[in-house]
Amino acid sequence: MSTLPALLPPEPDAPFPPVDQALRQPDGLLALGGDLSPQRLLNAYRHGIFPWYSQGQPILWWSPDPRTMFATDGVRLSSKFRRGLRRSGWEVRADTAFAQVVHACAESPRPGQRGTWITREMRAAYERMHELGHAHSFEVFDGERLVGGIYGVAIGRMFFGESMFSAVSGGSKVALAVLAHHLHDWGFPLIDAQVENDHLLSLGARLWPRPRFLAAVAELTAQPGIVGPWTAHVAGWPAARLADVPGHAGPLQADP
DSSP states (O other), X not given: OTTSOEEOTTOTTXXXXXXXXXXXXXXXXXXXXXXXXXXXXXXXXXXXXXXXOXXXXXXXXXXXXXXXXXXXXXXXXXXXXXXXXXXXXXEEEESSSHHHHXXXXXXSXXXXXXXXXXXXHHHHXXXXXXXXXXXXXXXXXXXXXXXXXXXXXXXXXXXXXEEEEESSTTHHHHHHHHHHHHHHHTTOOXXXXXXXXXXXXXXXXXXXXXXXXXXXXXXXXTSOOOOSOOHHHHSSEEGGGGGGSOOOOOXXXXXX
16 A cells, blocks of 8 residues: 555645556555545546545545446346336436435445445535536435435546445436436436446446546546536436336446
């Protein structure tokens, strides 16, 4: 850890080390330190880098290879799950409960990790990004009960997924699928899912070599985006409509 480049908190616009200098073990660990200011976070995402660390650690910055990605027309839901949604009264909203979604994700550790990586400082940082119109949440409601959600960062026409949760089985799947459906309609072709796990792969995630991912990020983040609240763009979208949205199964291995 001591051999990693250290970022200085007073310099949020300072460049990150080249991502090809990231460690192979643990995969993608690039730098430590710095801060979670909006300037540094936006700079990081534009270069295919994200923060991920546990309470008591310094801020750690990552750019793994390969990178886990969803095509926005490639989220896979089973036919049985889609049929079940026809009877669902759930509805999906955007940017109406961002802090609640982040809090719920913090209560749901990533697979293989005992504690949360969404520290108090991380929550505050992404809530600030949300206030500035860069971070967004899709929320699944059963009446007024929040049953699932996902949040992430949008820059240009690229969406960087951060975390999702289910309070009721299927809640996160619906959040992801509806997010992907809307992003595809808005001209966002990709969702960054960061690090692979079996659940993401089962939903159609693909593994991209880091150079391909970085090239896509550079192109898409340079395009005009949708900054500001997305609430009016979604406005109570019935989850039952997913039953009629076609799903496309992607391969469960790295793309060439």
